[in-house]
Amino acid sequence: MTDLIEIxxxxxxxNTKGRTVRAVENVSLSVKxxxxxxxxxxxxxxxxxxxxxxxxxxxxSGGEIRIGGIPVPTPRGKAFSAxxxxxxQDPYASLHPRHTIDRTxxxxxxxxxxxxxxxxxxxxxxDVGLPANFRFRxxxxxxxxxRQRVAIARALMLEPKILLLxxxxxxxxxxxxxxxxxxxxRLRAERDLTFxxxxxxxxxxxxxxxxxxxxxxxxxxxxxxxxxxxxxxMKTDYARSLFNASADRMLG
Ligand code: ADP
Ligand code: MG
Numbered sequence: 001m002t003d004l005i006e007i008x009x010x011x012x013x014x015n016t017k018g019r020t021v022r023a024v025e026n027v028s029l030s031v032k033x034x035x036x037x038x039x040x041x042x043x044x045x046x047x048x049x050x051x052x053x054x055x056x057x058x059x060x061s062g063g064e065i066r067i068g069g070i071p072v073p074t075p076r077g078k079a080f081s082a083x084x085x086x087x088x089q090d091p092y093a094s095l096h097p098r099h100t101i102d103r104t105x106x107x108x109x110x111x112x113x114x115x116x117x118x119x120x121x122x123x124x125x126x127d128v129g130l131p132a133n134f135r136f137r138x139x140x141x142x143x144x145x146x147r148q149r150v151a152i153a154r155a156l157m158l159e160p161k162i163l164l165l166x167x168x169x170x171x172x173x174x175x176x177x178x179x180x181x182x183x184x185x186r187l188r189a190e191r192d193l194t195f196x197x198x199x200x201x202x203x204x205x206x207x208x209x210x211x212x213x214x215x216x217x218x219x220x221x222x223x224x225x226x227x228x229x230x231x232x233x234m235k236t237d238y239a240r241s242l243f244n245a246s247a248d249r250m251l252g
Contacts, residue, residue: 002069003030004194005037005054005162011062012049012218023049025218026063033161036188036195038205040242041215047198049218051164054196055086067162078112085155089167091147095139101125101150102135108157124153128183145176149183156187163188165197169204181207202246205229214239 012024024046031037039047052058054065056076065072067083076084088094095104105124106117114120122132128149139147148168155163168184169177181204188195199205205212206229214221214236222236234240 002066004033004035004068005029005031005196006066006069007050007054007063008066009063010050010053010060010065012046012053012058013061014059023058023218024053027213027215027218027220028063029213029220029223031194031196033194034192035211036197036209038209038212039196039198039215040200040205040212041221042242043200044217045215046218047215048166051086051166051196051198054084054164056080081108081160082112082158083160084162084164085158085160086164086166087148087151087155087168090171091144091151092139092171094151095147095154097139099138100135101137101139101142104150105135105154105157108154112158114158120157124157127156127187128153143176144172145180148172148180152180152183152187156191159191160193162194162196165195167198167200170199170201177204184208200246202243214242 007027007029010024010027011022014021014023027046027050029037039050041047049058053060054072056074072080102121105121109117109120121135125132125134130146130149134142142150165184169180172180185208187193195208197208209226211223211225212229213223216238221238222234224234224239228234232243234243
């Protein structure tokens with residue numbers, strides 16, 4: 001059986017102001033249906049660019065991206081967004097400041113010509129643990145954690161199979177982070193979702209991911225299973241130092 005997400009020899013190169021940045025070089029990974037797969041590595045290692053490339057938001061200069069065995073079309077189009085949705089790091093930047101929550105949540109349904117918006121919006125808020133009357137609010141009337149719940153609800157409106165999560169809790173207070181991670185875990189179990197998620201936090205990875213890929217300077221360094229991680233069974237010095245540094249930070 002083919003894996004749900006397959007990335008083969010992906011390269012992404014940015015050309016800006018005469019400078020060339022090879023953000024992702026020859027990275028391959030695959031994620032099974034229902035799996036939660038993590039991307040880790042220091043800032044600038046190309047993690048976000050991989051998620052953005054999947055969504056058609058970064059220039060793919062080589063390789064192939066397949067969902068369910070089929071190469072993604074360019075532009076990605078409606079069928080893709082019904083299957084794959086992204087949740088960004090910053091819930092302040094990702095919601096339109098002058099749209100009510102109701103508008104934010106009903107928009108994907110309208111674009112896809114789906115009916116029953118009213119009931120679906122109410123249900124979506126309930127599913128992410130927000131009161132129904134929040135639909136009449138604007139983002140500035142919500143806390144960071146509540147905004148991220150709205151962003152998650154929006155990502156789920158079209159009932160996608162795959163969520164791409166780019167540090168979904170790192171902009172939130174520590175106490176709120178755990179709540180949002182628990183929400184994501186619950187939704188994944190209830191809806192049989194597949195996650196591809198970026199994090200720099202060992203606790204998050206440990207809580208959420210079945211396997212991870214360690215990245216450095218746009219390249220893949222090594223893949224580790226949950227079991228490898230728990231046993232500190234890294235093959236490369238880089239991965240070991242990354243997790244040692246992360247463990248020290250958590251202790252400190
Ligand atoms: P990470 O998410 O691991 O911190 P990114 O994927 O955001 O890293 O970035 C990888 C590299 O690509 C960095 O050097 C970054 O500066 C560069 N980069 C990312 N987006 C762009 C862009 N739109 N234009 C030019 N360079 C970019
Ligand atoms: Mg990033």
